[in-house]
Amino acid sequence: MPQTPHIAFIGAGNMAQAILKGMLAAGYPQSKISASGRTQSKLDVLAADTGIHTSTDNLALCHQADVIVLGVKPHMMGDLVQSIAPAVDVSRQLIVSVAAGILANSIEIWLGKKVPIVRCMPNTPSLVGQGAAGLFATDRVSPTQKQTASTIMQSVGLALWVETEAHIDAVTAVSGSGPAYYFLMMEAMIAGAEKLGLTNDVAQQLVLQTAAGAAQMAQQSQQTPAQLRVAVTSPNGTTEQAINTFNDGDFSQLCSQAMTAAHHRSKELAQLFKA
Structure with a gap:
């Protein structure tokens, strides 16, 4: 070559x-x-x-x-x-x-x-x-x-x-489909911010910048995402209340199930389009 x-x-x-x-x-x-x-x-x-x-x-x-x-x-x-x-x-x-x-x-x-x-x-x-x-x-x-x-x-x-x-x-299940997972999270946070009284414009700017900042911080840090989460979750604080709510809804398991579904569909498509 x-x-x-x-x-x-x-x-x-x-x-x-x-x-x-x-x-x-x-x-x-x-x-x-x-x-x-x-x-x-x-x-x-x-x-x-x-x-x-x-x-x-x-x-x-x-x-x-x-x-x-x-x-x-x-x-x-x-x-x-x-x-x-x-x-x-x-x-x-x-x-x-x-x-x-x-x-x-x-x-x-x-x-x-x-x-x-x-x-x-x-x-x-x-x-x-x-x-x-x-x-x-x-x-x-x-x-x-x-x-x-x-x-x-x-x-x-x-x-x-x-x-x-x-x-x-x-x-495919992780990064191929992954952007949509984060877009869904952003969408939900923007809607939640509006329910708390913020305008759509303010809510969207805050949510998107928070997502961008968190991603950059995770990429540049020597700590894992789990360690970063613990570091910003003060006992009995506001973040802990939010995290507890996510955990009560089995957020981690739901993410795993969603990725498994995407993985399964990717394998199905491979069979659908095979020669």
């Missing part, structure tokens, strides 16, 4: 654009990134915004690519992969899939050939450069290709490798 591989994004939706724009912001050469899509007008806007080459011709982009990033929706993946199979060179190319529920084996079946594949589960905060992604590499992926995949995903946040493909389902 070249020192600066050419990367083709097949599918130029929000996630693909977040990743490629993150790469450009990190200094990756415009000439080494291309993207395809079905709507020429949208591609024209992307090309004008980023300076990269765009096309509606998937095969042409795949022929010139060292890395092919598959960014279409899961239900479209089978037809897409079969259509680009003639342009996939197993001797030099890496396939990176960012589609949920698409097994590496399914991609190989659709291609009709064995090829190095990295499965990636990014999340929506990638759109603001604060993503958290899990990656899995098949046995055919070389160390250089693995590093390239890391470079791609680290451009929009944290990228961690997991040991087995099954762990991608766990990543």
Whole structure:
């Protein structure tokens, strides 16, 4: 693989654009990134915004690519992969899939050939450069290709490798779906603040800043989240009353049940979309 591989994004939706724009912001050469899509007008806007080459011709982009990033929706993946199979060179190319529920084996079946594949589960905060992604590499992926995949995903946040493909389902339940869990908590806190008499604007600003501050504090501290919680929970204080209420509702168990449900659905989808 070249020192600066050419990367083709097949599918130029929000996630693909977040990743490629993150790469450009990190200094990756415009000439080494291309993207395809079905709507020429949208591609024209992307090309004008980023300076990269765009096309509606998937095969042409795949022929010139060292890395092919598959960014279409899961239900479209089978037809897409079969259509680009003639342009996939197993001797030099890496396939990176960012589609949920698409097994590496399914991609190989659709291609009709064995090829190095990295499965990636990014999340929506990638759109603001604060993503958290899990990656899995098949046995055919070389160390250089693995590093390239890391470079791609680290451009929009944290990228961690997991040991087995099954762990991608766990990543989906944790960070893939995780932002929505926090949005739900924010939503509930804003509603609660309004019931206490605050305006919606004040409530929203306080809740969002509190969430951002708590996350940053947890990331920068040498203490665990559990230790930080204990440190700010004074005996018989206001925080303790709130925490006791959460515990009375079995908050931890509810979180575990929610994540288990997401994990189960991720496995179901993998079977639904398999080749």
